[in-house]
Amino acid sequence: MKNSTTKPRLSLRQICEMNLGFFGLQFSFGLQQSNVSAIFSFLGASEASMPLLWMAGPITGLLVQPLIGAMSDRTASRWGRRTPYFMIGAVICSLGLLAMPFSSTLWIAASLLWMLDAGNNITMEPYRAYVSDRLDSGQHSLGFLTQSAFTGLAQMLSYLTPSIMVYMGMNQHMLDANHIPVITRITFMIGAVLSLSTVAWSILRVPELPLTPQQHAEISGQRRSLGATLREIWLAIVEMPLVMRQLATMKLLQWYGMACYWQFLTLMIGRTIFHTSDPQSPGFSDAVLVNGQIGGFSNAVAFAGAFAMIPLSRRYGPKLVHSVCLCAAGLGMLALPWIGTKAMLFLPMVGVGIGWASIMGNPYIMLAGAIPPERTGVYMGIFNMFIVIPMLIQSLTLPWFYHSWLHGDPRQVVLLAGSLLIAAAVATLFVGAPARTHSAIEAG
Numbered sequence: 116m117k118n119s120t121t122k123p124r125l126s127l128r129q130i131c132e133m134n135l136g137f138f139g140l141q142f143s144f145g146l147q148q149s150n151v152s153a154i155f156s157f158l159g160a161s162e163a164s165m166p167l168l169w170m171a172g173p174i175t176g177l178l179v180q181p182l183i184g185a186m187s188d189r190t191a192s193r194w195g196r197r198t199p200y201f202m203i204g205a206v207i208c209s210l211g212l213l214a215m216p217f218s219s220t221l222w223i224a225a226s227l228l229w230m231l232d233a234g235n236n237i238t239m240e241p242y243r244a245y246v247s248d249r250l251d252s253g254q255h256s257l258g259f260l261t262q263s264a265f266t267g268l269a270q271m272l273s274y275l276t277p278s279i280m281v282y283m284g285m286n287q288h289m290l291d292a293n294h295i296p297v298i299t300r301i302t303f304m305i306g307a308v309l310s311l312s313t314v315a316w317s318i319l320r321v322p323e324l325p326l327t328p329q330q331h332a333e334i335s336g337q338r339r340s341l342g343a344t345l346r347e348i349w350l351a352i353v354e355m356p357l358v359m360r361q362l363a364t365m366k367l368l369q370w371y372g373m374a375c376y377w378q379f380l381t382l383m384i385g386r387t388i389f390h391t392s393d394p395q396s397p398g399f400s401d402a403v404l405v406n407g408q409i410g411g412f413s414n415a416v417a418f419a420g421a422f423a424m425i426p427l428s429r430r431y432g433p434k435l436v437h438s439v440c441l442c443a444a445g446l447g448m449l450a451l452p453w454i455g456t457k458a459m460l461f462l463p464m465v466g467v468g469i470g471w472a473s474i475m476g477n478p479y480i481m482l483a484g485a486i487p488p489e490r491t492g493v494y495m496g497i498f499n500m501f502i503v504i505p506m507l508i509q510s511l512t513l514p515w516f517y518h519s520w521l522h523g524d525p526r527q528v529v530l531l532a533g534s535l536l537i538a539a540a541v542a543t544l545f546v547g548a549p550a551r552t553h554s555a556i557e558a559g
Contacts, residue, residue, distance in 0.1 A: 122249070122250065122251040122324065123251075124251060124253075124254060125249070125250065125254065125321070127257075127261075129320075129321055130250070130254070130257060130258055130261050131261060131265075132316070132317060132320040132321050133245070133246075133249060133258075133317050133320070133321035134246075134258070134261050134262050134265050134317065135265070135313045135316050135317045135320075136201060136205070136238070136242065136313045136314035136315075136316070136317035136318070137242060137262045137265045137266065137269075137313075137317075138265040138268065138269040138309070138313050139205070139269070139306075139309040139310040139311070139312065139313030139314055140205075140208070140235060140238055140239065140242065140269075140310065140313075140314070141265060141266040141269035141270055141273075142269040142270070142272065142273045142306050142309050142310065143208050143212060143231070143235055143273075143306050143309075143310050144235060144266075144269075144270065145269060145270030145271075145272075145273030145274055145410075145414070146212065146273050146302065146303060146306050147172075147228070147231065147232075148270070148274075148377045148410070149273065149274045149381075149403075149406055149407050149410050150299055150302070150303075150403070151169070151215075151224075151228060152165055152169075152377075152378055152379075152381055152382065153299075153381055153394075153399075153403045153406075154215070154216070154218065154224055154295060154299070155168050155221065155224060155225075156382075156394035156399070157293070157294045157295050157394055157395075158218065158220060158221040158224055158293065158294070158295075159221055160221055162379075162382055162392070162517070162523070162525065163514050163517045163518065163523070164514065165378045165379070165382075166374070166378060166509055166510040166511075166513045166514055167510055167511075167514060168221075168225050168228075169228075169374070169378055169506075169510055170507065170510040170511075171225065171228040171229040171231075171232045172228070172232045172503065172506060173502075173503040173504065173505075173506035173507035173509075173510060174229075174503070174507060175229060175232040175233045175236050175503075176232065176236050176499060176500070176502065176503030176506075177500055177503045177504060177507060179233055179236040179237055179240075180236050180239065180240045180495075180496040180497075180499045180500060180503065181240075181348045181493060181496035181497050181499075181500055182344065182345075182348070182496070183200055183236070183237050183240050183241065183492075183496060184240040184241070184244065184492035184493045184494070184495050184496025184497070185344045185347050185348050185351075185492060185493040185496065186200075186344055186492075187200050187240070187241045187244060187492040188244075188334075188347075188489070188490065188491065188492035188493055189334055189337050189344070189347075190334070191326055191330075191331055191334045191335070195318075195322065195323040196241075196248070196323055196326065197241035197242070197244060197245045197248065197323060197492075198241075198318055198322075198323060200237055200238065200240075200241040201238055201241060201242065201245075201314050201317075201318060202314065202315070202318070203237055204233075204234045204235065204236070204237030204238030204239075204241075205234070205238055205310050205311045205314040205315075206234070206311065207230060207231075207233060207234030207237065208231060208234030208235050208238065208307075208310045208311075209234075209307040209308075209310045209311045210230070210234075210307075211227055211228075211230040211231030211234055212231060212303045212304070212306045212307035212310060213303065213304065213307045214227050214230075215227045215228070215231060215303055216295055216299050216300035216302075216303045217291075217293075217300070218293065218295070219292075219293050234310075236499075238314065239499065240492065240495050240496045240499060241492065242262075243262075243479065243495040243499075244491045244492040244495045245323065246258040246259060246262065247483055247488065247491045247495075248323065248324065248491065249321070249323065249324060252483075252484070255480060255483045255484070256425060256428055256429060256433075256480050257425060259476045259477075259479040259480050259483070260421045260422070260424055260425050260428070260476040260477075260480075261421070262475065262476065262479075263417070263421035263424075263472050263473075263475035263476030264417075264418050264421035264422055264472070265418075266414075266417065266421075266471070266472075266475045267414045267415065267416070267417030267418030267419075267420070267421055267468070267471065267472055267475075268414070268415075268418040269309075269414075270410070270411075270414040270417070271410075271411045271412075271413075271414035271415045271417075271418060272411070273302070273306065273411075274406075274407040274408070274410035274411035274414060275407060275408065275411035276298075276302045276305060276407075277296070277298045277299065277302055277403075277404060277407050278404055278407055278408050278411070280298045280301065280302075281298065281404065285297070285298055287400060287401075287404055288397060288400055294394075294395065296400065296403075333489070347493060348493060348496075348497070351490055351493045351494060351497060352497060355494075355497070356485045356486060357485075357547070358481060358482070358485040358546060358547060359482060359485060359486065359494070359497075359498065361545065361546040361547060362478060362481065362482065362498075362501065362546055363501050364542045364545075365478075365539045365542040365543045365546065366478070366501035366502060366505060366539075367501070367504070367505045367508075368505075368535045368536070368538045368539035368542055369441065369474065369505070369535070369536060369539040370501070370502045370503075370505035370506055370509075371505040371506070371508060371509045371535055372445075372448075372531070372532040372533070372534075372535030372536045372539065373474070373506075373532070373536075374505070374506045374509040374510070375509060375513065375528045375529065375531055375532035375535070376448060376467075376529060376532040378528070379525040379528040379529055379532075380406055380410075380451075380525075380529060381402055381403055381406040382402075382525035383451065383452060383525040383526050383528070383529050384402040384405050384406055384460070385398060385399050385402035385525075386524070386525060386526060387451075387452060387454065387455060387526065388401075388402065388405060388455065388456070388457055388460070389401055389402050405457055405460070409460045409461055409464045410464075412461050412464050412468070413464035413465070413467045413468035413471065414468060414471065415468065416464070416465050416467075416468025416469060416472070417468040417469070417471045417472035417475075418472075420440075420468060420469045420472035420473075421472040421475070421476055424436055424440075424472060424473060424476065424477070428476075428477060428480060433476075433477035433478075433480040433481050434477075434481060434543055434544070434546055435544075436473060436477055437473045437474075437477040437478065437481075437540075437543050438540045438541075438543040438544050439540070440469050440470045440472065440473035440474075440477070441470050441473065441474075441536050441537070441539050441540035441543065442536075442537055442540045443465075443466035443467075443469045443470055444466050444467050444469065444470020444471065444474075444533075444536050445466075445470070445533045445534065445535075445536035445537035445539075445540065446463070446466055446533065446537070447463035447464060447465065447466030447467040447470070447533070448463070448466075448467060448529055448530070448532050448533030448536060449530060449533035449534070449537075450462075450463040450533075451463050451529055451533075452526035452527075452529050452530055470536065478498075479498075481546065482494070482495075482498055513528070
């Protein structure tokens, strides 16, 4: 099944519309990044237990992403190849968002995180494959970096929504019976609406290309049992392209670091700016709000930076650009724990935003030109195992040395995150991009 070079070129407006569902998906991820640790803390979780409570993401990703990717490769339904998975995942995600801020106990919140992550992961992999399916290779860089831009925009708004509500007059310290801020509950409701409505818009405005007779024949000739799907995943792993294997080291360092950063940034701000580690104190609520503000700023940088990276990735290649951006993010994280005023926190977030924009776009440009088109879904799923496996390792290992090596201090965890991102930048330079990836970027 060859990658067609005659796919219709889409306008920037159409590429934005096809990626609008990614906006809703990433709004949901932004809510997790900025609120879940705080929700766990409000319900009585200890700092050292945070990585274990966050295990829902890596485990559901490890199980769901390659499976759904392989299944979507073999789907030829009346609604399309990837579309059924978009909608099923969006519905599950919306239900999880609606329920999460109403959690009355820690185990309920942790269980709902599993549900929320499962929905996000069901949608994510077919959406990545959809870009490769729908766009000519010359537009891959534009397609994936547009997804990166929507990631920045969506997460910026998800981080800033509580602050906007406070600006409009809501009381940030107003809590429900479970000690969860009311503004958090409203923000999650907004996320539930966006998760479903944006995916539906993308499907209606830029539907999938119909399968060719050859594609229909090849899919019809494949076995669709669970065993056959698992064998396909295993065979794809065995036959994994060299570039994909080389990216694994970078991804291990990169995502271990990002997991540390997300889980402990609010806790760090509580220590450095408001001098508290008590989740029931007003200072901790202020730390949650400040985390949203600086996170929103960094994602605004990511939104603008993703579009700026399009010509840079074409000219210098995604490998070099990604390495430089990871260095910027790592240096920003290394600076954060030393800052004692709210205003100065925004400066290093420029580097974090630049790095995040690259993380969500450039590795996929490197990957897209290295994988066979007929296995796009399964390889996108396996590639995202390179995200969830590092996060799973982080969840299992960090609690063991949080108190001994890191002295039980969230600031030390953020310093570790910055160091790992700089190491990931070095590892990126050892990735060899295939010629057709580079030519495809030049053609974009």
